[in-house]
Amino acid sequence: AFSAVGGLGVVVHLAVLAVAFKGFGEGFVAAQILATVVAMTFNYVVNNSLTYRDRRLRGWRFVTGWLSFSLACSVGAFANVGIAAYLFDRQTFWVLSALSGVLVGAVWNYAVTSVYTWRQQS
Template sequence: AMTSNFILNNFLTYRDQRLKGFGILRGLLAFYLVCSVGLLANVGVAFSVYDQEPIWWLAGAAGALMGVVWNYAISGLFVWRKR
């Protein structure tokens, strides 16, 4: 899932900053790292919300939102930053 998301981001979302050549591999590895931290944040927020209010869909939505915001913001800064 991370690999396909990276490819879509590289060709659509960040097309004006598209990574090419060796930069694709470097960017993919950085994207894996960023998304792995996003996964931990997602799970942490979901557990925290569920502890406060045990509604599974609310906890899942809060975790997913955290993951989306984190992955977009941080990958924009560290994977597709202007050079």
């Protein structure tokens, strides 16, 4: 389920990136950062509702869960934007640059958030 949500998150990421970068003429790095934050938030909300519904976070825990998820994903997000920017600067097509960054970030995000954000409560 986490992978399916991640796949939808990639679609969200690319849609936001396309609108910001191509539609509004925002710089690639700024658009990649925006797309990363929007996709990260989308993934958190959907994973909280579906993937981890048995450990669903509600109320204040929903907010603190989003903060912990964002913090846990920040290393992956940093790698995502860094790799995408590096490839884009070297004339790689913007979609391939973005997808390369997303792939690297996704590996980290899955490993950390599945344990950290939705850990079993004792």
